Amino acid sequence: MYDYIVVGGGSAGCTIASRLSESSDTRVLLLEQGSSDWNPYIHMPVTYYKTSKGDMLTRYKIEPQVHQGGITPEFVQGRVLGGGSSVNAMVYIRGCPEDYDTWAREGAYGWAYRDVLPYFRKAEDNERFSGETHGVGGPLGVSDQRHTHYLTKAWVRAAQELGINFNADFNSGSQAGVGLYQVTMRNGLRCSAAAAYIRPARKRKNLTVHTKSKGLKILVENGRAVGIEYLRDGKVVTARAEREVVVCSGAIGSPHLLLCSGIGPADHLRSVGVPVVHDLPGVGQNLQDHFDMFLIYELSGAHSYDKYKKLRWQAWAGLQYALFRNGPVTSNICEGGLFWYGADDDKLPNLQYHFLPGAGVEEGSDSVPSGNGCTTNVYQTRPRSRGTVKLRSADPTRFPIVDPNYLAEEYDVEVLAEGVRIGQEILQQKSMAKFVSRPYRPMEVIKTKAERMRFVRETGQGALHPSGACRMGTDPMAVVDPYLRVHGIDGLRVADTSILPRLVSGNTNAPAIMIGERTADFIRGNQVASTELRLAGE
Numbered sequence: 218m219y220d221y222i223v224v225g226g227g228s229a230g231c232t233i234a235s236r237l238s239e240s241s242d243t244r245v246l247l248l249e250q251g252s253s254d255w256n257p258y259i260h261m262p263v264t265y266y267k268t269s270k271g272d273m274l275t276r277y278k279i280e281p282q283v284h285q286g287g288i289t290p291e292f293v294q295g296r297v298l299g300g301g302s303s304v305n306a307m308v309y310i311r312g313c314p315e316d317y318d319t320w321a322r323e324g325a326y327g328w329a330y331r332d333v334l335p336y337f338r339k340a341e342d343n344e345r346f347s348g349e350t351h352g353v354g355g356p357l358g359v360s361d362q363r364h365t366h367y368l369t370k371a372w373v374r375a376a377q378e379l380g381i382n383f384n385a386d387f388n389s390g391s392q393a394g395v396g397l398y399q400v401t402m403r404n405g406l407r408c409s410a411a412a413a414y415i416r417p418a419r420k421r422k423n424l425t426v427h428t429k430s431k432g433l434k435i436l437v438e439n440g441r442a443v444g445i446e447y448l449r450d451g452k453v454v455t456a457r458a459e460r461e462v463v464v465c466s467g468a469i470g471s472p473h474l475l476l477c478s479g480i481g482p483a484d485h486l487r488s489v490g491v492p493v494v495h496d497l498p499g500v501g502q503n504l505q506d507h508f509d510m511f512l513i514y515e516l517s518g519a520h521s522y523d524k525y526k527k528l529r530w531q532a533w534a535g536l537q538y539a540l541f542r543n544g545p546v547t548s549n550i551c552e553g554g555l556f557w558y559g560a561d562d563d564k565l566p567n568l569q570y571h572f573l574p575g576a577g578v579e580e581g582s583d584s585v586p587s588g589n590g591c592t593t594n595v596y597q598t599r600p601r602s603r604g605t606v607k608l609r610s611a612d613p614t615r616f617p618i619v620d621p622n623y624l625a626e627e628y629d630v631e632v633l634a635e636g637v638r639i640g641q642e643i644l645q646q647k648s649m650a651k652f653v654s655r656p657y658r659p660m661e662v663i664k665t666k667a668e669r670m671r672f673v674r675e676t677g678q679g680a681l682h683p684s685g686a687c688r689m690g691t692d693p694m695a696v697v698d699p700y701l702r703v704h705g706i707d708g709l710r711v712a713d714t715s716i717l718p719r720l721v722s723g724n725t726n727a728p729a730i731m732i733g734e735r736t737a738d739f740i741r742g743n744q745v746a747s748t749e750l751r752l753a754g755e
């Protein structure tokens with residue numbers, strides 16, 4: 218018997234399990250379907266792209282995308298202790314203050330920027346920044362890049378040559394501008410949620426971590442979650458929770474687990490033969506994701522990390538890392554960042570760029586024929602398109618039907634087309650022009666908006682930031698309330714990126730960890746920090 222069962226050992230789940238187990242009289246079970254994070258490719262920053270080989274990712278087969286001519290782009294999620302934070306590109310971004318203020322205005326009371334900022338700071342151990350916006354001494358190492366490629370610096374200069382301001386801190390509350398990302402690393406190693414939160418807690422007798430353990434069904438008795446049925450070593454076992462079950466199975470895993478447990482839209486559950494435990498129409502709705510465009514270039518020489526594909530360069534970089542813990546092995550590759558404006562009707566930057574001095578690094582992106590390339594990717598930070606997660610079958614070991622419904626809104630295509638235009642212009646500036654021999658994807662500088670829009674529809678793919686399918690709020694379609702308690706079921710919370718009412722303007726790992734910190738505080742009754750939190754009827 219446990220007090221709390223946390224289902225899913227990703228960014229949010231590791232944070233919650235660690236925080237709850239700080240009280241030695243609290244018994245916590247953390248279940249993770251993937252393996253433990255033993256693989257060295259997780260921890261050496263530059264090898265993060267290698268985590269995509271093997272079984273550290275769940276590869277969802279998404280539905281044919283109606284607004285992309287029926288193609289089915291890649292859609293992966295972390296499947297290992299640490300979840301996304303163990304396989305991601307380590308870019309540390311929180312979104313902008315207005316994201317959270319919008320959540321609060323729309324019914325996620327108590328989640329305004331001033332409410333969430335203390336939790337970003339609580340998590341953070343920033344190497345360079347301190348003060349009102351940043352935290353020092355928290356579990357999550359946030360560092361400057363130990364190695365920045367000269368091509369990235371050239372790209373940062375090129376953006377400035379186009380009239381874009383330099384921004385030294387994208388998390389200051391003002392995103393606009395170009396600069397270098399801070400990264401979730403400590404001492405030249407990845408600082409995943411598992412490394413930051415679980416590793417220091419592993420010795421606690423009151424924390425049990427079961428990897429290779431997949432939650433199949435939340436057990437509900439008399440309207441209260443009392444435990445979980447899960448698969449371990451080929452056997453179905455049951456664990457009971459005296460206080461709460463906290464679902465942290467990620468943007469797809471969490472709605473999937475609720476649906477398999479009979480918590481979701483009643484008609485849909487019946488249609489696949491799942492007995493209805495609680496009719497909650499919003500489960501699986503409101504799925505959103507950033508949508509990435511890749512601009513790939515051939516370089517005139519070995520001016521990028523691509524040269525490290527050769528063994529002799531790898532040996533050299535490996536030696537530098539072994540001796541000094543610095544050099545190219547410490548790069549997260551997504552080094553350069555830019556937030557900029559893609560629509561006249563939006564006062565805030567709504568485009569985010571990542572610059573990679575290399576090609577073919579990210580899921581689904583191409584390398585170049587000469588072997589020496591670089592990549593700019595750009596997504597719209599606040600997409601309007603919405604998709605769904607539904608059950609294919611009542612069998613919880615089968616993948617759900619995931620339809621992100623990318624580009625359903627024409628507005629999204631237009632913003633992205635503008636993103637492509639600006640991205641190509643940056644590469645034409647003098648600081649970059651001297652390194653670039655030709656555009657590779659697309660094959661030329663696109664001249665018209667119509668062609669850019671076609672390029673967006675034909676070549677874009679999800680940016681691996683799915684969110685929103687267990688939306689927080691106080692209206693009938695909301696799945697969890699602002700304390701992240703599932704509406705209508707006692708003793709059950711959902712806490713991860715699936716609760717986002719709207720995607721944040723940027724990468725999603727830091728927000729997931731913030732949600733984890735906040736949830737642990739809610740559970741422990743420390744709700745005073747959110748003075749504005751008022752629930753309808755309370």
Ligand SMILES: Cc1cc2nc3c(=O)[nH]c(=O)nc-3n(C[C@H](O)[C@H](O)[C@H](O)COP(=O)(O)OP(=O)(O)OC[C@H]3O[C@@H](n4cnc5c(N)ncnc54)[C@H](O)[C@@H]3O)c2cc1C
Nearest residue numbers: 225227228229250300301305306307308432470714724726
């Ligand atoms: C390749 C990649 C690159 C990315 N790059 C960045 C980046 O650079 N910066 C950034 O901020 N964000 C990035 N992201 C996104 C970010 O890492 C995720 O959004 C974030 O980690 C999500 O946290 P979470 O807690 O919501 O879910 P996750 O971290 O996905 O955790 C969910 C966990 O639950 C487990 N699980 C699922 N179902 C079950 C079940 N039934 N039983 C038990 N366990 C289950 C999963 O295996 C997983 O470990 C990236 C994501 C990916 C995949």
